[in-house]
Amino acid sequence: MDDNENEFSPEQSLRLISSMIETTKNSLKDSSHYFLLWGWAVMIACIGQYYLKVIVNYPNHYIVWWITPFVLLVHVFFIVRDRKKEKVRTFINEAGSYLWTAIGLSFFATSFVFGKIGWEHCYPFYIILYGIGTYVSGSLIKFKPLIIGGIICFPLTIITAYLGFDYQIIMLALAILVSYIIPGYLLRTKYKKQQVNV
Amino acid sequence: MFKDLDPILHSQLRLAVISLLISVKEAEFTFIREKTNSTAGNLSVQINKLKDAGYIEVLKQFKDNYPQTICKVTPAGIKAFELYVKNLQSYLTIKK
Numbered sequence: 001m002d003d004n005e006n007e008f009s010p011e012q013s014l015r016l017i018s019s020m021i022e023t024t025k026n027s028l029k030d031s032s033h034y035f036l037l038w039g040w041a042v043m044i045a046c047i048g049q050y051y052l053k054v055i056v057n058y059p060n061h062y063i064v065w066w067i068t069p070f071v072l073l074v075h076v077f078f079i080v081r082d083r084k085k086e087k088v089r090t091f092i093n094e095a096g097s098y099l100w101t102a103i104g105l106s107f108f109a110t111s112f113v114f115g116k117i118g119w120e121h122c123y124p125f126y127i128i129l130y131g132i133g134t135y136v137s138g139s140l141i142k143f144k145p146l147i148i149g150g151i152i153c154f155p156l157t158i159i160t161a162y163l164g165f166d167y168q169i170i171m172l173a174l175a176i177l178v179s180y181i182i183p184g185y186l187l188r189t190k191y192k193k194q195q196v197n198v
Numbered sequence: 199m200f201k202d203l204d205p206i207l208h209s210q211l212r213l214a215v216i217s218l219l220i221s222v223k224e225a226e227f228t229f230i231r232e233k234t235n236s237t238a239g240n241l242s243v244q245i246n247k248l249k250d251a252g253y254i255e256v257l258k259q260f261k262d263n264y265p266q267t268i269c270k271v272t273p274a275g276i277k278a279f280e281l282y283v284k285n286l287q288s289y290l291t292i293k294k
Contacts, residue, residue: 012210020214020218020234025221084261087226088225089223089225
């Protein structure tokens with residue numbers, strides 16, 4: 001781009017402004033790996049817990065959730081790696097990181113609550129937290145699969161509250177599938193298409 | 199008659215830079231260069247002009263032992279950009 005001030009008409013100015021704003025609007029950050037990391041971790045934990053509790057009647061079926069600290073470490077590794085590559089900070093990215101920090105802190109704080117009142121009550125609350133996170137995140141980046149996945153979590157929360165614990169595990173797996181795993185893959189596909197078109 | 203357009207902003211590359219920065223929180227020099235398709239030398243000169251006008255803030259730092267230049271629009275830059283767009287609009291309305 002040259003700096004030819006004399007040949008620059010007001011019409012060209014407006015076109016330039018809108019094309020530059022469009023450029024930043026389209027620079028969607030690929031955050032699919034976070035959704036897929038947590039999505040598959042929760043899915044594997046749900047399948048593991050269902051197997052241990054329902055199929056083999058193992059009393060310490062909760063041990064599968066010890067996967068969480070390891071996933072958290074991978075998550076931190078992703079954050080550090082992504083920060084290094086980050087060339088631009090948008091307000092949307094910033095709002096998204098505040099949102100997920102709040103959701104992460106909610107999981108942390110509620111773990112103390114469920115430690116006190118009993119873990120058998122936790123799944124409807126976790127499903128609603130998935131719903132809030134993905135609905136707001138999807139709305140921020142205007143990505144329908146995340147919005148729809150998030151919205152589905154709300155009725156799933158209500159249904160889960162009325163089910164026995166064994167079925168609640170299946171509902172949690174279903175919630176993570178519709179709110180994290182499916183939108184995660186679709187987000188990755190969209191990002192790859194965007195990279196090809198740039 | 200339309201109001202004079204701000205000469206600092208009424209230049210292709212400087213306007214491209216400020217239009218990019220207006221829609222983000224902050225951006226690296228390399229990102230701006232990539233998006234505006236400009237040369238490092240020219241971009242550097244234009245960024246300095248915007249900085250001298252008080253329209254952008256330029257932060258030089260090191261990231262993993264490499265120098266990094268981060269640009270951010272200032273409140274004065276936002277105001278100037280808004281006025282520039284308003285003047286452009288009034289000019290185009292008169293022209294119609």
